[in-house]
Amino acid sequence: MSSRLVSRAADYSGWYQQLVREADLAEHSEVKGCMVIKPYGFAIWEHMRDALDRMFKETGHVNAYFPLFIPKSYLSREASHVEGFAKECAVVTHYRLKNSPDGSGVIVDPEAKLAEELIVRPTSETIIWSTYRNWIQSYRDLPLLINQWANVVRWEMRTRLFLRTTEFLWQEGHTAHATAEEAVEETRRMLDVYTRFAEDYMAMPVLRGVKTANERFAGAVDTYCIEALMQDGKALQAGTSHFLGQNFAKAFDVKFLNKENKEEYVWATSWGVSTRLMGALIMTHGDDSGLIVPPRLAPIQVVLVPIYKKEEELNRLREIARGIADQCRAQGISCKIDDDDSKRPGWKFAEYEMKGVPLRLALGPRDVEANTIEVFRRDTQTKESRPLDTIAQQLPALLDDIQRSLYQIALDRRTANTHEANSWDEFKSLISERGGFVLAHWDGTSETEQRIKEETKATIRCIPLDAPAESGCCILTGQPSERRVVFAEAY
RNA sequence: CGGAGAGUAGCGCAGCCCGGUAGCGCACAACGUUCGGGACGUUGGGGUCGCAGGUUCAAAUCCUGUCUCUCCGACCA
Incomplete structure (x- = not known):
């Protein structure tokens, strides 16, 4: 799995720029x-x-x-x-x-x-x-x-x-x-x-x-x-x-x-x-291998890569692949068969990973022999063999699962990166060392908001709609506050 | 607007210090071998070296000016 991208950890901004270009x-x-x-x-x-x-x-x-x-x-x-x-x-x-x-x-x-x-x-x-x-x-x-x-x-x-x-x-x-x-x-x-x-x-x-x-x-x-x-x-x-x-x-x-x-x-x-x-x-x-497009927005939801040596093999595979693609279409799934002879399978694998295609099917003579097909999930980067005959019927559930899983992972990440700050020191260290959303009390004045921005680069992203009322004291001025607001460094 | 960096083949870069036939990798084209994780070989095409002056027998290279872009900040609903 050779990556053409710098890792997110090493250089997030560089990773983003490279991904936009490479994908x-x-x-x-x-x-x-x-x-x-x-x-x-x-x-x-x-x-x-x-x-x-x-x-x-x-x-x-x-x-x-x-x-x-x-x-x-x-x-x-x-x-x-x-x-x-x-x-x-x-x-x-x-x-x-x-x-x-x-x-x-x-x-x-x-x-x-x-x-x-x-x-x-x-x-x-x-x-x-x-x-x-x-x-x-x-x-x-x-x-x-x-x-x-x-x-x-x-x-x-x-x-x-x-x-x-x-x-x-x-x-x-x-x-x-x-x-x-x-x-x-x-x-x-x-x-x-x-x-x-x-x-x-x-x-x-x-x-x-x-x-x-x-x-x-x-x-x-x-x-x-x-x-x-x-x-x-x-x-x-x-x-x-x-x-x-x-x-x-x-x-x-x-x-x-x-x-x-x-x-x-x-x-x-x-x-x-x-x-x-x-x-x-x-x-x-996105991850260090490239983009991940949620199935519901993916231009290509499933890519099918035939693996073959000879022309006859391709013809046989193509027939099976078209059958699968037809069944996909009937279910409203967009499926691309990539039988481009000028690119080898490994190249295609890497390319579709970079582009974030949610599911990849690989079909070769070995699979046909065993009546299986290889299914690769972009989100988990895992592959498994599944029965060839019923693969098309299995795809909707797989795509749904990827969609759900992507949301859950993003939600878990947000939860893990949302913290409450109850003092100015705690606030400053959260913003500068951990980032993420910081929930804190604020006295409601523009002056305070401005000072916090100048000292920490954090701005009030919003006064949340769903948050319960909770009385407290402004982290900067100590003035009374009725609810926490959401701070973060923003793009 | 401040700081840094870069303009040389489609992309990424070397060459510049020390002036003398413009080079490498990828990509591209052809052919052959390959094809289950970014193949290999052979051959080939492609560049007014950002632009404008200057110095010199000779400038990608030295000097002056200029333009542009990128990145980091500032700015920004």
Whole structure:
């Protein structure tokens, strides 16, 4: 089992980067901070997208598409929103190029300056709410439940493939409601959708909670989030769902007549997850041999490798393999037969392990003779012989077991890396020496949160929704606190 | 924006100190032997040495300038 990856223990960041490249997920493009998502990586993203899209539709949402460009003035309509995004916006100032006078290519035509600059969307609240203004007049137009799959651009200082790129793919839901209660309910519903997606599809346990004022989305009243713990002990924000109150409705003057014929501002939510989830997937399940894709998201759930010497042998094996593949298809399992003659079995084994294919079947003359087939589980890296005749029927249970097991291992790891801190010294040593989630009391002030960040690099990931009330004293200031919050160093 | 490193074949790198025919591994192509854990042999194709100046008979190598990228920080919903 020769590994092409540096071990996680030796160099976690190096391991991540090598895995992304070696598993053929993505690579740096010629454009700074932007990535090329390669076909295999994109196939995984498509599975994520499809599953989420189904869940959105099941909860009553429809898809639409809004412009990539946002007039600069729109962004500044909501004060805290522009403050949050202004420093990372790409701006379009001209609409034409012309030949350079010295003949060395093209230059921006100074004559073609836009009257108003366009911002490449960092998020679409402003353009969408300026549109909703025209769509909403009556309570009968509500709720408006729309999602958009799109790319967005945020000019970040430092990027990492999938985790933070200048351009990334995501979905953003933008909904409008007649009452605050309904909007809050929607915010929570979508947090539930994200939670179910993370846990049921990605096999990634998440903490659900509310962000503190410091970490809140620019323009939101409340930001709910799911937070996952990566194998290196750092937290990753995996999805957010915002209750926007009437901030955007007021900024864009979106009013409706209620049943009492009274004019009111609309209540809003927005919620999103991005290709960052790919990073979460890698860092939740990957091991030193490569990626492990949970079966429910795997582009290839089962790969079948025939092992043969002569052409006649291959023909015989191919026939059996196709039979198995057909039965897989009938059960909704994606199965690839890799009979590429230019690669040897050992090469293929290593390759599919790197790519995290959950199950590998190896079929050679010896198996046919014994009426068996070799089954290799990517998650446990174990192989066993199973009866050939019934192998296809055994696969669903195996895939389910892998899916369940991946979740359980991730959950156990999170449990093992979640600690309570009851004093400042204990807190500091937990954060610096063990990492993980640290549950601690906090006095509720931004100042304290800021000081803790400056001294330990840890931030409050969320105020957990499910945690019981428990009175205590802030670890830093000793002021009273009513519940523990979740601290961690974050990506 | 601060610190570090790197630009030489598709990828990874050596060569630079000490100027003189541009090299190695992987990958690629052909053929043969192989094929149950990343095969081996033979042959072959592929490079304006990031860019621009300068020094020199001669520059990947020395000098000056410049651009880009990566990593670590800072920043970041």
